Amino acid sequence: MAHTIWVTGDTHSDMTRFSREIFPEQKEMDKSDVMIICGDFGGLWNWKGETKEERYWMDWLNDRPFTTCFVDGNHECFPRLYALPEEERFGAPCGIVRDSVLWLKRGNVYTINGKTVFAFGGASSHDISDGILDGTDPKWKKQAKRMEKQGKYLFRTEGVTWWKDEVEQDEAVYRRGLENLAAHGSAVDLIVTHCAATATQAVLGAFQKDRMTDYLQTVHDTVQFKNWFFGHYHMNRTALPHEYCLYEQIVRAA
Numbered sequence: 001m002a003h004t005i006w007v008t009g010d011t012h013s014d015m016t017r018f019s020r021e022i023f024p025e026q027k028e029m030d031k032s033d034v035m036i037i038c039g040d041f042g043g044l045w046n047w048k049g050e051t052k053e054e055r056y057w058m059d060w061l062n063d064r065p066f067t068t069c070f071v072d073g074n075h076e077c078f079p080r081l082y083a084l085p086e087e088e089r090f091g092a093p094c095g096i097v098r099d100s101v102l103w104l105k106r107g108n109v110y111t112i113n114g115k116t117v118f119a120f121g122g123a124s125s126h127d128i129s130d131g132i133l134d135g136t137d138p139k140w141k142k143q144a145k146r147m148e149k150q151g152k153y154l155f156r157t158e159g160v161t162w163w164k165d166e167v168e169q170d171e172a173v174y175r176r177g178l179e180n181l182a183a184h185g186s187a188v189d190l191i192v193t194h195c196a197a198t199a200t201q202a203v204l205g206a207f208q209k210d211r212m213t214d215y216l217q218t219v220h221d222t223v224q225f226k227n228w229f230f231g232h233y234h235m236n237r238t239a240l241p242h243e244y245c246l247y248e249q250i251v252r253a254a
Contacts, residue, residue: 003032003113005254006066007192009231009246012075013042014153015057018064023250026065033066034112036253038231038246039073039194040119045099047135047160062098069094069102069112073194073232074166090092090117092180105194106168107177112117113187117253120177120219122168123195123232127154135159167212174215178222187224190253194234195232200243205234227253 006025008017016033020026026033043058044050050058061068072081079101084095090110104110104119111117132150133140140157147155156162163172168174181188195201196212197220220228228243229251236249244251 004029004034004252005113005190006033006035006250007038007116007190007229007244007246007253008035008250009038009236010040010073010075010186010234011037011042011070012040013045013054015043015061017248017250018061018068025252029066031065032066032113032152035066035068035250036104036117036192036229037063037068037070038192038229039071039123040075040231041070041073041103042075043070043101044084045075045077047077047079047193049080058098058101061101064100066104067100069104071119071122071192071194072106074123074125076163076166078163078165096162107173107180109180109184109188110121113254116184116187117190117192118177118181118188118219118223118225119192120167120216121194122212124167124207124212125156125162126207128156128162130155132162133157142224167210168215177219181219181223186222189226191219191223191228193228193230196228196230196239196243196245200228200230200239201233203239204233204235204237204245229253 086093090112092108092110106120109118135157197216198209233245234247236247237245
């Protein structure tokens with residue numbers, strides 16, 4: 001039996017969709033089968049370090065019969081992602097959460113079950129219209145409570161629930177992504193991102209274009225791909241031919 005690749009959207013630390021009751025297909029799977037989450041994984045969220053709940057769910061996920069991979073989204077604790085040990089898996093560097101829970105790092109092309117997969121996580125947050133608090137300010141918690149009493153809930157706190165790293169800051173990473181694609185003949189089987197390319201996003205009628213979506217538009221216009229999967233927009237929808245927005249849905253990609 002050929003090993004498979006499955007893809008799903010944002011989990012936001014809720015891994016229950018991977019239970020045997022909701023995802024019974026796993027009964028026929030083993031660790032060579034791969035599940036890819038399109039960002040906003042959220043399994044490493046607490047800025048102070050791993051909590052008992054996080055430890056339980058990461059161990060639980062590691063015990064699934066398949067291997068879980070994820071690209072990062074805009075709701076991640078980036079310092080914890082950066083602190084992960086790194087190993088080469090699927091032909092490129094991965095962050096190791098557990099032996100079979102892996103972060104696919106931005107700009108890499110992985111070979112998974114015979115398919116080439118370009119990964120580029122990240123996106124701009126759109127739940128910050130009420131502002132971003134300074135997490136180094138000793139009074140940020142009081143300020144947060146005051147804002148909530150005023151009915152303002154669309155805010156995050158830098159260093160606690162928000163990091164500028166949600167949008168790639170390093171030009172070298174953008175270049176490396178294009179160079180890795182060029183090294184594969186500017187053609188891959190799958191592209192997995194958190195946000196979509198600018199033109200694709202416009203079809204969804206969601207959010208404004210930004211540095212990330214424009215970069216992915218460059219990828220879109222210069223690279224041949226069979227299927228592109230992304231999350232971020234909290235909908236299950238075919239945006240354009242071979243371009244799929246996923247949320248709770250789990251689909252077989254290969």
